Ligand SMILES: O=C(O)c1cccc(O)c1
């Protein structure tokens with residue numbers, strides 16, 4: 046059962062069978078596990094007509110927003126506990142939490158993940174499949190002069206260490222900037238017995254082994270997660286080994302990013318866990334393309350049009366990426 050049903054797109058790319066959901070208009074909430082509204086301002090996770098909903102500040106005035114809608118595969122039970130908003134459907138847990146803007150994020154990030162992991166294990170969904178970490182001011186310094194991404198990674202890493210053995214593995218993720226502040230994090234997880242494989246990329250050092258020069262605690266994420274036939278591809282950028290390549294060169298960075306994804310999903314790599322073999326870039330869907338310099342968007346869009354399927358749903362978001370020298374990052378799903 047796909048976890049995503051729909052990523053509503055900018056008008057030029059809306060397919061005939063997809064419509065924008067206007068404010069106040071709601072499709073059958075029975076079948077929906079959760080919604081994430083990509084919009085200008087953002088709002089804290091809440092239960093909206095019983096559906097976990099959050100708004101993330103990721104678009105500009107001139108861009109239309111869209112919603113990422115997670116489909117339920119059974120009857121949904123939703124709730125709120127402290128700052129956490131969540132829903133379960135018997136197969137998946139969706140959980141979201143906001144960490145409001147503060148001087149230093151480490152403790153708050155650890156506490157947010159700690160409470161989310163406590164909920165996930167208590168409800169019986171300890172297999173994290175995919176997480177998104179949307180970090181305001183990601184490449185700015187915190188009050189101690191530490192880059193906010195590194196500050197955030199330290200707290201997240203501490204939470205994974207605390208839950209090691211109970212939260213089963215480190216999953217695919219995205220860690221990306223926003224156009225607002227504070228941190229929004231959301232994830233989906235599965236039952237302990239779900240068949241889940243986390244993948245690394247032979248062209249890249251595992252992020253959790255990055256050297257300390259990238260921060261006091263390395264980023265906690267895998268390059269992809271393959272679960273129940275769905276492939277979740279992490280935010281992928283122009284990194285070889287642990288180093289950014291093609292600094293300042295958008296064309297080179299797009300090439301390496303696409304090559305990194307192609308290798309990650311190839312039969313040689315994904316085929317180790319997927320009996321039918323690998324995929325190609327033409328199979329990607331629900332693609333988010335993060336571009337840090339707005340002037341690069343037309344170029345990136347034209348390259349993506351060439352390499353992705355005409356049926357792929359693709360959105361472009363102008364936000365900072367977790368290293369100042371990264372110009373583009375791409376995530377996707379194959380389902
Ligand atoms: O820290 C992360 O979770 C992360 C995951 C993927 C790409 C990225 O820039 C960051």
Ligand SMILES: CC(=O)C(=O)O
Nearest residue numbers: 252280281282284367
């Ligand atoms: C994009 C990024 O931060 C990484 O792959 O490590």
